[in-house]
Amino acid sequence: MKEKNLLHNKYFLYVTEFFSGMSVMAVELGASRLMAPYFSSSQIVWTVIIGVIMIAMALGNVWGGRIADKNPSPDKLYGRLLLAAVWIALIPFVGRYLIAGISLLLAVFITKNFLVWAALFACLAVFAFPCILLGTVTPSLVKYSVNSLEDNGKTVGELGALNTIGSIIGTFLPTFVTIPAVGTAITFLIFSGVLAAISILYFLSIRKKLAACALAVCLILALGFTSSSFRFAFWENDITLEDESIYNYLQVQETDRSVILSTNVLFGVQSILMKNAKLTGMYYDYALAAPFLAGLPQKDSSGSILVLGLGTGTFAKYCSEYFKDASIEGVEIDEKIAKLATEYFDLPESVNVSVYDGRSYLAASEKKYDVIMVDAYQDITIPFQMSSVEFFTEVQNHLTDNGVMVVNMNMKSKAKNSINDYLCDTIGSVFQNVYTIPVQGGTNCEVFAFQNPNALKTMEESCETIQDDSLKDMMQTVLANLSRRESGTLILTDDKAPVEVLGMRVLDEIIADELDYYRDLYLGELF
Numbered sequence: 001m002k003e004k005n006l007l008h009n010k011y012f013l014y015v016t017e018f019f020s021g022m023s024v025m026a027v028e029l030g031a032s033r034l035m036a037p038y039f040s041s042s043q044i045v046w047t048v049i050i051g052v053i054m055i056a057m058a059l060g061n062v063w064g065g066r067i068a069d070k071n072p073s074p075d076k077l078y079g080r081l082l083l084a085a086v087w088i089a090l091i092p093f094v095g096r097y098l099i100a101g102i103s104l105l106l107a108v109f110i111t112k113n114f115l116v117w118a119a120l121f122a123c124l125a126v127f128a129f130p131c132i133l134l135g136t137v138t139p140s141l142v143k144y145s146v147n148s149l150e151d152n153g154k155t156v157g158e159l160g161a162l163n164t165i166g167s168i169i170g171t172f173l174p175t176f177v178t179i180p181a182v183g184t185a186i187t188f189l190i191f192s193g194v195l196a197a198i199s200i201l202y203f204l205s206i207r208k209k210l211a212a213c214a215l216a217v218c219l220i221l222a223l224g225f226t227s228s229s230f231r232f233a234f235w236e237n238d239i240t241l242e243d244e245s246i247y248n249y250l251q252v253q254e255t256d257r258s259v260i261l262s263t264n265v266l267f268g269v270q271s272i273l274m275k276n277a278k279l280t281g282m283y284y285d286y287a288l289a290a291p292f293l294a295g296l297p298q299k300d301s302s303g304s305i306l307v308l309g310l311g312t313g314t315f316a317k318y319c320s321e322y323f324k325d326a327s328i329e330g331v332e333i334d335e336k337i338a339k340l341a342t343e344y345f346d347l348p349e350s351v352n353v354s355v356y357d358g359r360s361y362l363a364a365s366e367k368k369y370d371v372i373m374v375d376a377y378q379d380i381t382i383p384f385q386m387s388s389v390e391f392f393t394e395v396q397n398h399l400t401d402n403g404v405m406v407v408n409m410n411m412k413s414k415a416k417n418s419i420n421d422y423l424c425d426t427i428g429s430v431f432q433n434v435y436t437i438p439v440q441g442g443t444n445c446e447v448f449a450f451q452n453p454n455a456l457k458t459m460e461e462s463c464e465t466i467q468d469d470s471l472k473d474m475m476q477t478v479l480a481n482l483s484r485r486e487s488g489t490l491i492l493t494d495d496k497a498p499v500e501v502l503g504m505r506v507l508d509e510i511i512a513d514e515l516d517y518y519r520d521l522y523l524g525e526l527f
Contacts, residue, residue: 020137021166026191052123060135068143082199084133089192092185095126245336271311278470283444289478290406292459294370308358309376313347384497392430407447411506419502428487
C-alpha cells in the first residue's frame with residue numbers, strides 16, 4: 001500500500017525528475033573540470049563532453065521507454081538511480097585514473113586528432129553510463145504519472161519543465177557555488193548524495209533493498225571523508241596548493257629553485273617565480289625586449305606597460321624590477337589567480353591588478369600604453385576574441401606612437417598554415433612591423449609588433465645602457481635572433497577564428513614528435 005501511495009504522490013515523482021535533470025548538468029560541468037587538467041578546457045573538449053552526454057541521454061530515453069512498457073516496476077527505476085548515484089560518487093576518485101590510463105594507451109596508437117579521440121574514449125568510459133541511467137528517468141516517470149489520456153499532455157509538460165528547470169539550476173550551481181567553494185570531488189558527491197537520498201527514500205517506503213541502500217550510504221560517506229586528500233595530479237607528492245576557480249584548475253608547486261603555477265593542463269608553466277636566479281630562462285625573458293623596442297629607458301616620462309593575461313605576474317614583476325619608474329597594469333580574468341600573485345609569487349604592490357576580461361578591459365579604457373603584453377594563450381585554449389584582427393586593432397589603438405605589442409604564442413609548428421601562421425598574418429594586417437623569435441628549449445614563440453620603423457635601432461641603443469649582465473645577454477640574444485615576418489593572407493576575424501582546430505593540429509604534431517620513439521619501441525616489442 002505504501003508503494004502505491006508513494007508512486008501516486010506526484011510531488012515525489014516531480015522531485016525525482018527535477019533532481020535527475022539537475023544531476024545530468026552537474027555531471028556535465030564536473031566532467032569539463034575533471035578532464036581539463038588532462039585535455040585542456042577548449043571548445044573541442046566541451047564539444048566531446050556535450051556530444052557524449054547527449055548521446056547517452058538519448059540512449060537512456062529509448063531504453064527507459066522500452067523498459068517502462070515491458071516491466072513498469074518502479075523498483076528498477078530507483079535501483080538504476082541508486083546505481084547512478086554510486087557511479088557519480090566514484091567518478092572523481094576512479095575517473096582520473098581511467099582518464100590518465102586511456103590517454104597513455106591511445107598515445108601509443110593514435111597520431112591524428114589525439115585530443116578528440118582521447119577525450120572521447122575517456123568521456124565514454126567515465127561519464128556515459130550514469131547519464132544513460134539518468135536518461136531512463138523521464139520515460140519511466142511518464143508511465144507512472146499519466147493516469148488518463150485527458151491530462152497526459154499536461155503531466156508530460158510538467159515533467160519536462162521540471163527537468164529543464166533542474167538542468168538550469170544544475171548548470172549555475174556547480175559553476176558559481178559548489179566547485180569554487182568545495183571543489184569538483186565534493187560537487188560530484190553532493191549530487192550523488194541527492195540521487196541516493198531519493199532512491200533510499202523510495203526503498204525505505206517499501207522496505208526493499210535496504211542492504212544496497214546502506215552500502216551506498218557508507219560508500220558516499222567514506223568518499224566524503226577521504227575527499228580532503230583528493231588530488232588531480234595523483235602522481236605528484238610535492239604540490240603546495242591545488243585549488244579550483246570558476247575558470248580554472250590551479251596547481252602551485254614550490255621547490256628550492258622556484259614557485260610554479262600550472263592551470264588546467266598538468267604539464268606546463270603558466271607563471272613562475274625564480275628564487276635564486278636573475279631570469280627564468282623562459283619566454284618571459286624574451287618578452288622583456290618589448291620595453292627596449294618601445295624606448296622606455298630613453299623616455300623622459302616614466303612609461304606605461306599593460307599585461308593582458310597577467311597570471312601571477314611573472315612578466316609584470318620583471319618589468320617592475322628593470323623599469324622601476326614605469327606604470328604597470330595587469331589584467332587577469334581569474335580572481336583566484338590574481339590573489340595567488342601576492343600570496344605565492346611576490347607580485348609588487350605597485351602593479352595595479354584588475355580582474356577583468358582582457359579585450360573588454362581595452363574596450364572600456366581610453367589610456368595608451370608604451371607596451372602591451374598579450375599572454376592569454378595556453379595550449380589550444382586560445383580565446384578566439386583575443387586572436388582576431390578586431391582585437392589586434394584594439395590593441396594598436398591603445399599603443400603610443402612608438403608603442404610595442406608583444407604576444408606569447410606557445411605552440412611552435414613545422415607545418416604550413418599553423419595556428420601561429422594565422423596569428424602572425426592577422427597581426428601583420430594591423431602592424432607594419434612584425435618580428436618573431438623562437439624560445440630556446442620550449443614550444444613558445446614571441447611576436448613583437450610595432451609601427452615605429454626605428455624600433456630595432458632604439459633597442460640597440462638602449463641595450464648599451466643595461467647594467468645587469470644577465471638582462472644584457474638576453475637582449476643581445478633577442479636582437480641577434482629576431483626574424484622579420486612578412487604579412488600573409490591567413491586572417492582571423494571575430495566571425496571566423498577556428499583557433500581550437502588549428503591548435504589541435506599543432507598539438508598532434510607535438511605529441512607525435514614526443515612519443516614517436518616510445519611508440520616504435522613499444523610496438524616493436526609487442527609485434
